[in-house]
Amino acid sequence: MAQYSTTLDDAFQALADPTRRAVLSRLGTGPASISELAGPFDMALPSFMKHIRLLEKSGWIRTRKVGRVRTCTLDTASYAAVENWLLTQRDVWEGRTDRLETFAASIRIEEKEL
Template identity: 75%
Template sequence: MEQYHEQLNTVFHALADPTRRAVIGRLGKGPASISELAQPFDMALPSFMKHIHLLEESGWIRTRKQGRVRTCTIEKATFAAVDDWLADQRALWEERTDRLEHFVTHQPEDAQ
């Protein structure tokens, strides 16, 4: 369980930065080279590569080098893990709000 929470911490930490979120968003359209991904950002390539490395280490993306070009692709399994966690949280909070609604709407007459 501890390892699961550490993995989630790493995954959500990676999404905390707008540059990394933009990279994930772009990769949602399909694979792209590092230079293509870096183009819209006003930063040096070594700085951009730190973002790529963090996304790769956190499991959001996978990179593959072919010749001189490194191509990034989205890692769908990470989305599934996050979706599972969010579904658990959604179910938990829906249950709580349902109980609250039931409590509020089914008060005995003398309690109101």
């Protein structure tokens, strides 16, 4: 459970920043070099690299260096962890709303009987 929690913590921490979300969105269209990814952002490359390292550490992306070019690609492991957590939460909340709906229906029936 602790490892699962750490994975989720890292995944959501990575998603908390708009720059990192934009990088993930861009990588959704295919692999890209660091310079391609950094282009739209008004920040120094060392600052941008901090975002890349956090995305890589949290499992959202993988990087590969060929010569002088480092290319980033999406890694689906974090997507699966987040999706599983969200599905579990959805099941919990759907169960709660179903019980609330049943309760509200029983009150309406009782009111009609009075």
